[in-house]
């Protein structure tokens with residue numbers, strides 16, 4: 001299996017961030033991608049390829065122009081406005097009441113940002129764009145006839161919406177790949193999100209789309225990030241009605257509950273009969289992940305990959321979360337080698 005990877009993600013290296021309970025060490029760090037890369041490099045079934053020069057239109061289709069401009073400019077604007085510290089962290093949030101983003105970097109940060117733990121550093125925009133480029137390179141390989149591919153994307157993407165960042169995500173790599181595929185092939189794409197957190201950005205981007213089925217398994221948003229989305233009642237709207245399936249699980253759910261729920265997700269996807277499948281692969285559902293709150297055995301990922309393979313649909317896997325560095329490589333490798 002080909003693995004699209006670029007070392008450029010390293011320019012996005014968040015260190016310390018603020019939360020309600022005080023400063024904490026950021027977990028969405030370059031070592032994550034490096035651990036996955038090392039595990040795949042050690043296995044001869046995988047071939048690591050650099051991103052090519054894909055058409056990037058899908059990035060513009062998925063993400064609003066003002067949001068893309070903001071992401072590219074905000075760090076420099078923040079610094080020259082004299083804001084401290086040297087990373088962009090919103091402190092003002094308009095909630096549902098704001099009228100406009102305004103001009104001041106502090107206002108703009110809270111307009112496009114949704115939390116305090118998704119900082120923008122000097123290299124963030126570049127790294128996010130490079131991740132999308134990896135995903136789009138993999139899509140080109142899929143369109144050229146490869147059946148199964150993996151884009152080792154970092155930063156992750158599934159919490160990023162059309163014009164907002166959050167949950168460590170800036171550009172929605174899976175959504176960008178999906179939009180490109182849907183445009184090139186006339187539709188019928190399914191996205192299966194198995195990160196421990198609900199893929200709210202992906203859901204929102206395709207909520208009204210008749211071309212894309214979105215399915216997410218995740219910890220109950222009553223108890224877990226992203227809190228405001230991910231409930232079973234969210235089923236899509238207009239032409240997209242019935243094409244969003246949320247399967248929330250109780251906090252601490254283990255394999256015995258996860259596997260039958262996963263089977264329901266695959267049944268829904270099989271019934272939709274998509275031409276392509278995008279998997280948002282987060283491995284933060286394992287029991288000792290420091291961010292996710294499910295209790296999966298690390299060995300489950302081989303079973304999940306095997307079951308996805310049985311669908312027989314050309315598949316692109318895009319990396320999302322997973323924060324237990326020592327387990328990341330094996331979980332991802334097990335999923336991909338069972339899929340291949």
Ligand code: OKP
Pocket residue numbers: 019020117156159167168195196197225282284291320321322
């Ligand atoms: C990103 B992905 C700060 C931590 C709050 C954020 C979870 C983001 C998950 N106190 N949790 O893996 O889906």
Ligand code: ZN
Pocket residue numbers: 195196197282284292321322
């Ligand atoms: Zn997650």
